[in-house]
Amino acid sequence: QAVVTQEPSLTVSPGGTVTLTCGSSTGAVTSGHYPYWIQQKPGQAPRTVIYDTSDKHSWTPARFSGSLLGGKAALTLSGAQPEDEAEYYCLLSYGAARVFGGGTKVTVL
Amino acid sequence: EVHFLESGGTLAQPGGSLRLSCAASGFTLSGNGMSWVRQAPGKGLELVSNSVSSGGTYYADSVKGRFTISRDNSKNTLYLQMSSLRADDTAVYYCTGHGGASQWGQGTLVTVSS
Numbered sequence: 001q002a003v004v005t006q007e008p009s010l011t012v013s014p015g016g017t018v019t020l021t022c023g024s025s026t027g028a029v030t031s032g033h034y035p036y037w038i039q040q041k042p043g044q045a046p047r048t049v050i051y052d053t054s055d056k057h058s059w060t061p062a063r064f065s066g067s068l069l070g071g072k073a074a075l076t077l078s079g080a081q082p083e084d085e086a087e088y089y090c091l092l093s094y095g096a097a098r099v100f101g102g103g104t105k106v107t108v109l
Numbered sequence: 110e111v112h113f114l115e116s117g118g119t120l121a122q123p124g125g126s127l128r129l130s131c132a133a134s135g136f137t138l139s140g141n142g143m144s145w146v147r148q149a150p151g152k153g154l155e156l157v158s159n160s161v162s163s164g165g166t167y168y169a170d171s172v173k174g175r176f177t178i179s180r181d182n183s184k185n186t187l188y189l190q191m192s193s194l195r196a197d198d199t200a201v202y203y204c205t206g207h208g209g210a211s212q213w214g215q216g217t218l219v220t221v222s223s
Contacts (some may be wrong), residue, residue, distance in 0.1 A: 001170065036211065038154070045203065046146075046154060048211040055209070089154050096167040098144060100154045 002026045004092050004101035011107045012080045020104045021072040022090030028071035029092065035073035036091040037066055040103075046089070050075060080108050111136040111212045113204050118217030125194050129217060131187040131204030139182040142207035145189045147200035148216075157202070158189060171197075194221045 003025040012018035022035060029035060037050040048057060050066035053073065063079045073092070077084055085108045090101040113136075117129040129145070145157040158178040159167040166178055177190040187204055201216040 034208075040154075045215050046205075046213050048205070048213070051208055051211050057209075057211070087153075091154075091156075096159055096161050096165040098156045098159050098167070100146075100156060103153045 001097070002092070002094055002099050004090055004099045006088075006090050006101035006104045008102070009105040009107065011109055012077065014080060014082060014108055016080050017076065017078045018080060018106065019069070020075040020077075020088055020090075020106070021069065022074070022092065022101055023072045024092055026094070029068060029073045031068065033073070033092040033094070035066065035068075037064075037073075037075040038089040038091060039086045040089065041086045049088075077106070080106075082108050084108055111206065111210050113206070113212060113214035115202060115204055115214045115217040118202060118219045120220045120222065121194050123194060123196060123221055123223055125221075126190070126192040127194065127219060129189040129191065129202055129219070131189075131214060133185045133187070133206075136185075136206060136210050137182075138180050138185050138187060141210060143178075143180070143187050144205050144207070145178060145187075146203045146205060147198075147219075148203070149197070149200040152200075155200075160187070162207075191219070194219075196221050 005023045038046045040046040054066040087103045089103045112134045114132045142161045144159045175193045203216045205213045
């Protein structure tokens, strides 16, 4: 089974920009992996903020954007807000299989 | 608006069986991909089982041969039949759709303990 890798933790200043990345042990991440980014705050259910590389749900703030960057999937948070502090999980598809990364804890400080 | 409501979680004995349900509203399960995801206490998200729109299914190695994903399109409900339960199956179980239907339910807690 493929392994999906993420930074364990990142810190961003309020109003600042941070980029989270998501790599695959099988090689470059492409749009064919349909990358998702899922936000989870303590004590809450997960919530998808980005799907299919860069698509947003109606509830996804404009400051979140998804892309492919240097062979990885990337989630960029521009203009971080205190309420963006959360764990962010990447999810990649490998045919019928889907694999989560270990998550990135984003601290807004 | 798409909503998923999981149910069926409870305290179960090791070796026992349980069936989880995920009722969908504002969304038609038929022809759409769906997943069961679990989260053990203090741990990350783990894909348990996947049912893709073409009809294919996938199971994590940890549950293969013990869990079965299915759906009843007439009830617009997804199921996860769990058997030979083990202590490490203890987790909150979520269902979620794919793509534009990738909302999440609130989850249902399964505790496996004697």
